Amino acid sequence: MLYILLVIVMRLMGKRQIGQLQPFELVITIVIAELAVLPMNNLGIPITNGVIGILMLMAAEVFISLLVLKSERVRALVCGTPTMLINNGRLLPEAMQRLRVNLNDLLEQLRSKEYPNVSDIAFAVLENNGALSVIPKADAQPPTARDLGRTVTQPLFPVTLIVDGNVNLKNLKLAGIGVDTLIAQARLQQIPDIRDVFFAQLTTRGQIDWHLRGEGDS
Secondary structure (H helix, E strand, O other): OHHHHHHHHHHHHOOOOHHHOOHHHHHHHHHHHHHHHHHHHOOOOOHHHHHHHHHHHHHHHHHHHHHHHHOHHHHHHHHOOOEEEEEOOEEOHHHHHHHOOOHHHHHHHHHHOOOOOHHHEEEEEEOOOOOEEEEEOHHHOOOOOOOOOOOOOOOOOOEEEEEOOEEOHHHHHHHOOOHHHHHHHHHHOOOOOHHHEEEEEEOOOOOEEEEEOOOOOO
8 A cells, every 4th residue: 555655646746866856855755765664664553654644745745846836935945056166167166165066076977978178168057956067168069950051850759659569559640650551661661560570669750760579689
């Protein structure tokens, strides 16, 4: 029962990953986990105690989330504000010291984003959830199609059509493709039976990408 309740509560609380949680969301998540464990470890504690506590915390999380959504002042108080660590290629030691950010960790995060040189960074901002957002200088950015004056076709949303030989009719309709058309496209790729398809996807380019069973086997 507690497991089902936890799944429902976590779904109602949203889809953020652990690294994307705001501080108050992380605290509530940890406390909810503790409340669920207590009745399991101690049979003398009624299971209803854990259920009531979890539901109360979920209500508190929803209430605080609504306040944060509606009020800029509450958002700054509960979640904090983003802090700039690099400004026009120059480190800001005071901000780093205030947030207790280690220089080596900052450089590691920059390298992981493929910016080894601090001087190439226009702005680096530590977000409320601990993620580092980087805006490179104009001369350090790779050229885009717009910069090169090229006309490009906007990408489509990729849609999964077949998984393990089973056609997803809902996604097929979403992609605007009929079953007959899908079968015809498969035969053009020398695939007589779509049940032999392990995975098929309508790509961002509007083409169907086919993967047959056993293609990667040696």
